[in-house]
Amino acid sequence: MSDFSVRLLRSDEERAATDLFRRALHVKEMTDEEWSAISGSRQPSRALGAFDPELIGTARSFDSEVTLPGGGTTPLAAVSLVGVRGDRTRRGVLTGLMRAQFEDFAARGVPAAMLHASEGTIYGRFGYGIAARAKSIEIDRHRARFRPEVPVGGEISLLDLESTIEQWPSLFDALPRIRPGMIARSPYLWPGYEREVRRATTPVATAVHRGPDGVDGYVTYTVERAKFGAQSELKIQSFHHAGSAAFAGLWRYLLSVDLVDRVTAEKRPLDEPIELLFTDPRHVTVQNIQDEGWLRLVDVATMLDARTYRGEVVVIEVTDPFLEHNSGRYRLSGDGAARTTEPADLEVRADTLSMLYLGGWRASDLAAAGRVRATGEAALERADLLFGTRVNPWCGTFF
Ligand SMILES: CC(C)(COP(=O)(O)OP(=O)(O)OC[C@H]1O[C@@H](n2cnc3c(N)ncnc32)[C@H](O)[C@@H]1OP(=O)(O)O)[C@@H](O)C(=O)NCCC(=O)NCCS
Incomplete structure (x- = not known):
C-alpha cells in the first residue's frame, strides 16, 4: 500500500473530487454552469478524499433507507462517485476509502450500504454482493x-x-x-x-x-x-x-x-x-x-435480525475478512436472528451473504457455483425457503 491518508473533504474541495471521479470514468469535467446546476446534489460531510498529499481518490455517500424482505425498512448509505486518479490505481487507495467509509457508516449507526458498480470485479472483496439483478x-x-x-x-x-x-x-x-x-x-x-x-x-x-x-x-x-x-x-x-x-x-x-x-x-x-x-x-x-444493486451488510447481526424469514431454523457461518467483527455464526428463523455457537448448516462469505439477503439468489444455486458450502441438500432446501422472498429484489433508483 502506498503512503496516503483519507479524510472528509471540505466543501471547497468537492468540485476537484467530482472532476477526479469524472476523469476516472472518462467523462469530461463539468462547466461552471453544470456545477452550479447540481449544487443541491451533495449531502454535506459525506465526501471522502484520499491525499498523498494531492487529492488522488474519492468516494461519496448519501443517507437513504432500504425496504427489506417482510416490508420493514432500515437506514442505508447509498454509495456513489467512487474514483481513483489514473496514475494512482492498484496501490490500495480504494481499499483505504472503503475502510474509512465503513467506519463512518458504523459510527453513524448505518447498518448497510448499496451501490451500482461500474465493473463486476471491484466490490466483492469489500463484502458487497449482487443483491438485485435487472x-x-x-x-x-x-x-x-x-x-x-x-x-x-x-x-x-x-x-x-x-x-x-x-x-x-x-x-x-x-x-x-x-x-x-x-x-x-x-x-x-x-x-x-x-x-x-x-x-x-x-x-x-x-x-x-x-x-x-x-x-x-x-x-x-x-x-x-x-x-x-x-x-x-x-x-x-x-x-x-x-x-x-x-x-x-x-x-x-x-x-x-x-x-x-x-x-x-x-x-x-x-x-x-x-x-x-x-x-x-x-x-x-x-x-x-x-x-x-450491490449490497453490503455493514452490521451483519443487525441486518440479519431486521428482515423476516420463512420456514425452519438455519445456522450460517459468516466469514467477513474486510469487517472481521461480523465473522461468526448466526441462527436464523421466523423469530429473527442471533449469534450462536450451534453448528452451522451453511458457510458463506460476506459478499455471498449480501446476495442471499434480499432473496435475489437461491442458496442452492450459490452452492452449485461454489459460493455457499452446506452440510447437505436438506440444509440448502431449508435455506432456499428461509431467504426466499415473494417478489424479486430491485433497487429501482440509479445513483
Ligand atoms: C475502481 C477503482 C476505484 C479502484 O481503485 P484502486 O485504488 O485501484 O483499488 P485498490 O488498489 O484499492 O484495489 C484493491 C484490489 O482490487 C483490485 N481492483 C480494483 N479495481 C479493479 C478493477 N477495476 N478491476 C480488477 N481489479 C480491480 C486491485 O487489483 C486490488 O487487488 P489486490 O488486493 O489483489 O491487489 C479505480 O480503478 C477507478 O477509479 N476506476 C475507474 C472509475 C470507476 O470505475 N469507479 C467505480 C465506480 S462504481
Missing part, C-alpha cells in the same frame, strides 16, 4: 396485442418536462416501495435527474396513472424518431407503480403512443411479468440481464 427488454409495438384478461387500468394524464421536474419527487414518494431493495430517494438525487432530463435531445414526457384511490403509478419516457427505413424507439426512463392496475394501465398507454416501432426499458425487475400481458409473449425480448 433485465433490459424490447417490445415489438406493432405486433404486441394485450390479452383480454389484462386490467384496463385507470386514467392517464401527461406531464411535460417542467411539470415532470416539479412533480417527480412527490410522485415517487407517494408510491409504496413494493420490492425488497427499493430505496428512498434523498432530496440530493433530484438535481442530477433534473440535469439529465434537461439535457435530453428529445422531449421527456411523464404519463401519470390514476386509479380509484388517486395516483398509483407513472412512467417517464422519450421517443427517438428514426430516419426513413429505421425504427422509432420509445425509451422508458423510469416506471414505478403501486399494483397491477397501474402496471397494466401504463403499459397500455405506452403501447398506444403514435409514431413508435419498438418500446425499450432498461433495468426492470427480473420477475416483472411484462411478456404475460401479450397474446404472444415472444413479442417481448429480454436484451440482457445485469447486476443492479
Whole structure:
C-alpha cells in the first residue's frame, strides 16, 4: 500500500473530487454552469478524499433507507462517485476509502450500504454482493396485442418536462416501495435527474396513472424518431407503480403512443411479468440481464435480525475478512436472528451473504457455483425457503 491518508473533504474541495471521479470514468469535467446546476446534489460531510498529499481518490455517500424482505425498512448509505486518479490505481487507495467509509457508516449507526458498480470485479472483496439483478427488454409495438384478461387500468394524464421536474419527487414518494431493495430517494438525487432530463435531445414526457384511490403509478419516457427505413424507439426512463392496475394501465398507454416501432426499458425487475400481458409473449425480448444493486451488510447481526424469514431454523457461518467483527455464526428463523455457537448448516462469505439477503439468489444455486458450502441438500432446501422472498429484489433508483 502506498503512503496516503483519507479524510472528509471540505466543501471547497468537492468540485476537484467530482472532476477526479469524472476523469476516472472518462467523462469530461463539468462547466461552471453544470456545477452550479447540481449544487443541491451533495449531502454535506459525506465526501471522502484520499491525499498523498494531492487529492488522488474519492468516494461519496448519501443517507437513504432500504425496504427489506417482510416490508420493514432500515437506514442505508447509498454509495456513489467512487474514483481513483489514473496514475494512482492498484496501490490500495480504494481499499483505504472503503475502510474509512465503513467506519463512518458504523459510527453513524448505518447498518448497510448499496451501490451500482461500474465493473463486476471491484466490490466483492469489500463484502458487497449482487443483491438485485435487472433485465433490459424490447417490445415489438406493432405486433404486441394485450390479452383480454389484462386490467384496463385507470386514467392517464401527461406531464411535460417542467411539470415532470416539479412533480417527480412527490410522485415517487407517494408510491409504496413494493420490492425488497427499493430505496428512498434523498432530496440530493433530484438535481442530477433534473440535469439529465434537461439535457435530453428529445422531449421527456411523464404519463401519470390514476386509479380509484388517486395516483398509483407513472412512467417517464422519450421517443427517438428514426430516419426513413429505421425504427422509432420509445425509451422508458423510469416506471414505478403501486399494483397491477397501474402496471397494466401504463403499459397500455405506452403501447398506444403514435409514431413508435419498438418500446425499450432498461433495468426492470427480473420477475416483472411484462411478456404475460401479450397474446404472444415472444413479442417481448429480454436484451440482457445485469447486476443492479450491490449490497453490503455493514452490521451483519443487525441486518440479519431486521428482515423476516420463512420456514425452519438455519445456522450460517459468516466469514467477513474486510469487517472481521461480523465473522461468526448466526441462527436464523421466523423469530429473527442471533449469534450462536450451534453448528452451522451453511458457510458463506460476506459478499455471498449480501446476495442471499434480499432473496435475489437461491442458496442452492450459490452452492452449485461454489459460493455457499452446506452440510447437505436438506440444509440448502431449508435455506432456499428461509431467504426466499415473494417478489424479486430491485433497487429501482440509479445513483
Ligand atoms: C475502481 C477503482 C476505484 C479502484 O481503485 P484502486 O485504488 O485501484 O483499488 P485498490 O488498489 O484499492 O484495489 C484493491 C484490489 O482490487 C483490485 N481492483 C480494483 N479495481 C479493479 C478493477 N477495476 N478491476 C480488477 N481489479 C480491480 C486491485 O487489483 C486490488 O487487488 P489486490 O488486493 O489483489 O491487489 C479505480 O480503478 C477507478 O477509479 N476506476 C475507474 C472509475 C470507476 O470505475 N469507479 C467505480 C465506480 S462504481
